């Protein structure tokens with residue numbers, strides 16, 4: 319039935335009535351005895367067929383081809399403009415580009431093409447720059463600019479970072495092992511692709527797991543910055559929210575875009591919210607969620623078999639809740655642990671140095687970094703940052719009265735001196751700010767023992 323619907327869908331573009339009659343006569347299946355159920359979404363049927371084709375042949379099927387001019391046998395006029403290598407999105411500098419790096423001249427030539435007249439007028443009145451890029455290399459099943467695709471493109475454009483996330487390796491304090499493993503798995507294959515062939519072909523899926531606030535997102539952003547990959551940052555909430563029913567389309571469009579912009583990194587944050595063990599949860603699993611998971615697995619399989627430089631970096635705070643089929647596809651699993659004592663010390667001295675000038679106000683500190691690092695065992699990087707912020711806030715709080723009593727209308731700041739932040743102040747803040755994830759550490763270690771893959 320699915321094939322039948324697909325065939326019907328494809329031929330209905332031109333003279334579908336004649337085609338249906340021919341189909342009925344030639345196949346002898348009695349098309350008239352069937353009708354399409356009203357719960358069938360043709361786009362979904364097409365997507366499933368395309369996914370199947372992609373997994374099997376590593377390419378999407380070609381469903382339409384240009385018809386010959388009646389009488390002449392020649393191909394229709396208006397050939398698409400060729401895109402020379404110098405116009406490719408990843409070519410050198412000096413060329414004006416869209417936000418995602420597409421040559422603006424190439425775009426405008428294409429947009430003038432009669433084939434895209436309707437779409438150009440839509441784009442002129444909208445701000446969906448991602449759709450413009452799809453036109454350079456239109457995707458089968460993604461050519462229509464209907465309301466649904468518009469919404470999907472809007473969601474993805476809101477959730478991806480088109481520009482470099484701007485996190486350098488040296489911005490990440492500690493985590494030396496995790497950095498080394500991530501570099502080995504993703505950075506070097508992009509830098510030295512000739513080395514990573516055959517048995518050394520790059521890993522396509524990486525799981526960064528560990529307590530919240532330990533630098534998993536930073537690691538993913540550093541990969542994108544250092545390798546200049548396109549960074550797609552998809553949080554669970556954007557996938558499962560109100561797009562639940564259509565989330566598999568979102569996943570599909572996301573991977574298409576990633577392949578198009580390769581080398582790319584897809585960062586799936588809070589993976590457990592989208593890929594928890596299937597069938598788990600009260601009252602069974604939502605159909606939309608099951609389909610979305612399947613689409614994610616299909617896309618991961620597609621990546622594993624392809625040569626595309628597209629990497630999935632997934633992060634999870636609760637790895638034990640992850641679906642096993644997904645775990646298998648995340649071949650490298652790296653624990654991003656709580657910071658060590660020396661990392662904690664480095665963090666405090668980075669965020670609260672002896673002299674810190676912000677906005678023209680000087681903040682001085684006299685801190686015994688070693689003692690404080692010892693006291694902060696079990697705190698995550700983000701906990702430590704929070705404590706530093708609170709400690710810095712204390713002397714600022716004390717000058718609010720002076721600022722408030724300052725004469726109205728006088729915009730100049732009164733000359734106030736901030737008190738120095740001392741070790742005792744800092745210890746007091748620690749006493750009132752508890753670590754957020756210390757208690758789970760045993761569980762992470764136990765999971766590591768069982769599922770380690772580095």
Ligand code: ADP
Nearest residue numbers: 489490491530531532533534535536699700703
């Ligand atoms: P998660 O592991 O939950 O993805 P993030 O990478 O988002 O954590 O880190 C949250 C914040 O905590 C960062 O923006 C940064 O300020 C701070 N942080 C956590 N770990 C580190 C680290 N190793 N080096 C520097 N900053 C860190």
